[in-house]
Amino acid sequence: xxxxxxxxxxxxxxxxxxxxxxxxxxxxxxxxxxxxxxxxxxxxxxxxxxxxxxxxxxxxxxxxxxxxxxxxxxxxxxxxxxxxxxxxxxxxxxxxxxxxxxxxxxxxxxxxxxxxxxxxx
Numbered sequence: 668x669x670x671x672x673x674x675x676x677x678x679x680x681x682x683x684x685x686x687x688x689x690x691x692x693x694x695x696x697x698x699x700x701x702x703x704x705x706x707x708x709x710x711x712x713x714x715x716x717x718x719x720x721x722x723x724x725x726x727x728x729x730x731x732x733x734x735x736x737x738x739x740x741x742x743x744x745x746x747x748x749x750x751x752x753x754x755x756x757x758x759x760x761x762x763x764x765x766x767x768x769x770x771x772x773x774x775x776x777x778x779x780x781x782x783x784x785x786x787x788x
Contacts, residue, residue, distance in 0.1 A: 707779075708779035718769065755777070
């Protein structure tokens, strides 16, 4: 019985290690690909309307020397509708998010999936 466990454990360990490293590599490649695609996309300014806004808050718990504390981080998104009726959701910083209101209309500037600004009219 112990021979089987001694045989399976190293294989199990390697499989988990490969899955973790593989996930890290896939996410890194996706991030670099999106960054590169955005950099190679034209900067566009179009007339758009703010359709909706949302934010995603993540809570992280940390344990240091027996003391537990938590931190939070928020990611902000706004959905814009352009004149053709197409919609796009773009991520932005909290300051820009706070300046937008649903129903605002104006000029949206973006590059690929990268939000660059919105000027209300």
